[in-house]
Amino acid sequence: MSVPRGGRTGASRSGRTEATKQKLFDAALRLVGERGAAGVTVDEIAAEAGVAKGTVYYNFGSKDALVEALLRHGVDLLSERLRRASALTDPSAALEATVDEALGFFAEYPSFAQLLVSEMWRTPGAWRETLELLRDDIALILRGVLDRLAESGRLPAGVQPATAAAALFGTLLVVALDWHVFHPERTKEDVRESVIVLIRGVAGQSGR
Amino acid sequence: MSVPRGGRTGASRSGRTEATKQKLFDAALRLVGERGAAGVTVDEIAAEAGVAKGTVYYNFGSKDALVEALLRHGVDLLSERLRRASALTDPSAALEATVDEALGFFAEYPSFAQLLVSEMWRTPGAWRETLELLRDDIALILRGVLDRLAESGRLPAGVQPATAAAALFGTLLVVALDWHVFHPERTKEDVRESVIVLIRGVAGQSGR
DNA sequence: TCCTTTGTACTGACCAGTCAGTTCAAATAG
DNA sequence: CTATTTGAACTGACTGGTCAGTACAAAGGA
CATH class of the missing domain: 1.10.10.60 (Homeodomain-like)
Structure with missing residues (x-):
């Protein structure tokens, strides 16, 4: 006992x-x-x-508790890394670093990405509450970066940071998974560059 | 028998x-x-x-065959609708119509979106082969739109249509699910507008 | 007549969770 | 220093239940 x-x-x-x-x-x-x-x-x-x-x-x-712990553990790692990357002073640089970090994380733990994508949007689900917290955690970090970008006028008018954050998260998750599952031959740099170019179109003709 | x-x-x-x-x-x-x-x-x-x-x-x-048929059926419906929307002559208009159609579809069949997101990137999985075909089906349609956009010079240099298509698909799927699961109070028009503004940043200062 | 559906009963595999018992390192005692 | 005790950590056989898939006789429908 x-x-x-x-x-x-x-x-x-x-x-x-x-x-x-x-x-x-x-x-x-x-x-x-x-x-x-x-x-x-x-x-x-x-x-x-x-x-x-x-x-x-x-x-x-219990099995459920194990999976829940797993989710928490993984998201803690991820949000820690994202938080660090998003702390750069230049908003555009912060965005790119965050993207880079997220892709790196998903590449490092593809199984976690798979778990996340397959459980995140399940409606009743045993981990509803936990997942909601975790989602908010990540979304908040991304929103922070986007808000700062908006403040410095580098986000097109009309883009809602909340939706954009969700979109960004989805994009990163899916691109990373697609890379891992359907195009494992691509290099990390290749994928990273593609996404960053894509992002830069929306959010910042800053860097070069 | x-x-x-x-x-x-x-x-x-x-x-x-x-x-x-x-x-x-x-x-x-x-x-x-x-x-x-x-x-x-x-x-x-x-x-x-x-x-x-x-x-x-x-x-x-068998149960597996039922689910497989379900996946095929759903993707057939979706790709039929996307194909139709993507047939518009103006590339930017086609992109927006495709986005609109995809969001509408996922809003109409949220359960299908959930099924798709939770099975699409599972590595061994009973429906690997089928899912791969289905993914290529959708990706091809999106690529078509993006290619035409690139031809008319409305895609930033360096964006790879293949990656962009995967990213677009992921964005749409996740935004639709996020809307359904975490922000059901938002109107379709609201979400639609947010995504289109976002997309327009990357791919087309065309329309207005 | 042949295709399809029903309803019920059954099998055999599989699996989450339990529990009585084992191991062993550190604490306590003599 | 040796003997004993404690209890956290771990083990693995076992249980009760669940579920995919089967079987089949009877019925309904084109």
Whole structure:
């Protein structure tokens, strides 16, 4: 009994659990990204992580909770990186850096991109609430960049930052996935350049 | 035995089956869009369609085949509409009409958009082959529009029509879903205008 | 007559979640 | 320093239920 309720810092002395959780994250991400959350069994995740099934339940309580933790973990990483990139002083440079960072992240964790795209817009879904928070988190960062761009007059009149942020996020996610799934032969630089040129058309004849 | 193998034109004399298949499509779309293909049972689909379970197997042979047929059916409808819209003579007008049509379609069949987004970029997946064909179908139409735009010099230098087509598709899909799921209060006109302004930034100071 | 649908009953695989028991490192005691 | 205890971490066989797919006799319809 007495599962250490993962309140906040649960990190105990041994650090054994943290390592186990990480192994489970990695394994789950790999499998869930490929076949969808519903298409993967807890037994498979445990096997992939080289751990007994019970360990999954000891650490996360349920399959749903594991996936939820996975979503949070991934978005935390992503938003951390985006936040950093978007902090550049020049708005156009910030936008480009953010785009670059997002593409890099999705290239690094394609399974996460797949998980995100397949669960984000599911209507009742077990992770509705979490996903809504995560979406707002990312959308806010993108909005921040776009708002600053608008302030400096580099966004065409009539573009609504909220819609543009959603569009930008969708574009990045889908371009990254399309690259990974349908055109893996392209180089990162190639894709990156295409998107940036595209973006620059809308939002900033700044740089060169 | 003897399930009529839905080779190609299966369309038989009676027309009774067509009606049944349509009922099953509608029901399946409703449920699968909401909870994902793996999250819905054949019993539920049959019940929702007001049909016996055996009928599903008589008409489609398997659950996977039903979903595959659903994907084909939906994309056929969509590409038919996009093709029509993209046939306008003026490239910029064609682009705007295509965008408009795509948004309208996703608004009309949000469940289809959800199904598409959640299955399109799954790597091994039961419908890999079909989805690839469907993706190429849509991408080709969008490319056609963008190519004509490039010919008439209204696409910034350096934009690759292939990447731009993927980006456009992703943008439309995600914006439509975001609207449906997170901002249902917005009007179609509002969303439509936002996207078109956005697109116009990249691809055409033509119209007005 | 032949195609299609129904309804019910069944099978066999698969799977989320449980639980009694094991391991082991660190704390406590003698 | 050795023996004992504690408890967090982990294990894996097991359970109860779910679900895709099958079977088939009877009925409805062109």
